[in-house]
Amino acid sequence: MIRFNKPTITDLEEKYIIDSLRNGIHSGDGKYTKRVYELFYERFGIENMLLTTSGTDALEMASILADLVPGDEVITPSFTFSSTVNAFLLRGAKPVFCDIREDTFNIDENKIEELITDNTKAIYTVDYAGIPCEMDAINEIARxxxxxxxEDAAQAVGSTYKGRYAGTLSEYGxxxxxxxxxFSMGEGGAxxxxxxxxxxxxEIIREKGTNRRQVLKGLVDKYTWHDIGSxxxxxxxxxxxxxxxxxxxDEIFAKRMLVWNTYHAGLSELEQAGxxxxPIIPDYVEHNAHMYNILLPTDEIRSQLIDELKEKGVIAYICYVPLHSSPYGLSLGNKPEDCPVTEKIGHTxxxxxxxxxxxxxDALYVVKSINEILTQ
Ligand SMILES: Cc1ncc(COP(=O)(O)O)c(C=O)c1O
Structure with missing residues (x-):
């Protein structure tokens, strides 16, 4: 059986968790949190990073920092996880769904401007499958x-856009x-x-609206309530x-890239046969091998492939049910035809x-199985 996903755990994870359990502090901002910041700084030059309890929470923090209020409109793709949109819906802002590009499945930067109104306050981009969006164009529109x-870079740790790391490409990542x-901590984000x-x-918003972190840094001797937060x-x-x-x-990256490249080489003949x-990776992107997805000609062929792969012991999933045509998206007044490319890709x-x-x-077995099913 080839599962869809499986965490990679070694003695090192065990060693550090046990050390933290026995010798560390169990609440936040201890020595391992600091070590994570050092590692992100050393590898990506990322400063101003704050670990959060999930990617969802990081997005919610960004919505508070952006001062979104009821009546604001936010432009975002609908080909994403619910958290991207819930983050600003919780602040009372309204999603305005923008269609995606056929090649990367990312927000179509050429369709953003026509959606802007006097109420537009923000753009939430999503680096789908670890592929950053066309951020220069998007930032220019924003300016x-x-x-x-x-930037919802939930899937894009380590990817680059024109040599710059995902997460650093706009005001908040x-x-x-x-x-x-x-890279996993079970549940977590930044x-x-x-x-x-x-x-x-x-820092205040992350600490329930208090300046507790300034006490930990020795900057003040007692903390108090300064803002909203959680x-x-x-x-x-x-x-x-x-x-x-x-x-x-390096080890995790290399192993994932081997699987990605094995799929890419092994399935190319099926692509040539139509x-x-x-996947299409723009030349300005170095991706992080987060995901490998294929596009099938129809919904029916996709369903049949999922079923037959399962019979061969391979678990494959659809990507997203687009948010604009999901039950909640429809209840907000959206219509499937609002984002035709998203609809098509959502189905295939x-x-x-x-x-x-x-x-x-394992990867070669998946390739062989897809070949057998699609050419039978
Ligand atoms: C694009 C995207 N945004 C947000 C999230 C939410 O992240 P988390 O599950 O860490 O809350 C995810 C992942 O599940 C995601 O893929």
Whole structure:
């Protein structure tokens, strides 16, 4: 059986978690949280990073930092996870769904401007499958209309756009360290505050609206309530797990890339025969091998492939049910035809198993199985 996802755990994760349990502090911002920040700084040059209890929470923090209020409109793709949109719906802002590009499945930067109104306040981009969006164009539109850009880089840790790392490409970047992501702490995430002047406020929002972190830094001797906020701070026990994963960065990256490249080479003949389409990576992007998805000609062929792969012991899933045509999206007044490309891709994209401990043989077995099914 080739599962869809499986966490990669070694003695190192165990060692750090046990050390944290026995010798560390169990609440947040202990030595492992600090070590995670060092590792992100050393590898990606990322500063102003705050670990959160999930990618969802990082997005919610960004919505508070962006001062979104009821009546604001936010432009976002609908080909994403509910958290991208819930984050600003919770502040009373309204989603305005923008269609996606056929090649990357990311927000179509050429369709954003026509959706801007006097109420538009922000653009939430999503680096789908770890592929950053066309951020120069998006940031330029944002500058022109004075909008905030929040990058949902939940899937994109380690990817680059024109040599710059995902998460650093706009005012705020949000990562996920959920079990299904490249680097996991079980449940967790981080916000990257790329506006230095917002960092103090971000620390307060993450600590239930208090300046507790300034006490920990020795800057003040007692803390008090300064702003709205929530309990967005994860336990140092979880940061211990993430420390191990980030120290294993090169190994995890190489293993995932091997599977990705095995799929890409092995399925190319089927693409040439017109039976499916492989992922398209723009030349300005270095991706992080987060996901491998194929596009099938029809919904029916996709369903049949999922069923027959399952019979062969391979678990593959659809990508997203688009948010604009989901039950809640429809109840907000959206219509399926609002985003035709999203609808088409939502019905025909298929995500193959991909995790670090999958072997090349596993990937070749998936390739062989897809070949057999589609050419029978
Ligand atoms: C694009 C996107 N945004 C947000 C999230 C939410 O992250 P988390 O599960 O860490 O809350 C995820 C992952 O599940 C995601 O894929």
């Amino acid at each position: 022109k209309y004075d909008l905030v850009v929040i 949000c990562f996920s360290f959920h079990e299904t992501k490249n 916000i990257i505050v790329n506006l230095d002047e917002q960092m103090d406020r971000a 309990s967005f701070l994860p336990s140092d026990l979880l940061a211990a797990m993430l420390t191990a994963q980030m120290e294993r960065y 039976l499916l389409r492989l 994209a298929l995500r193959l198993p991909l995790y670090a401990d999958m072997t090349e043989e």
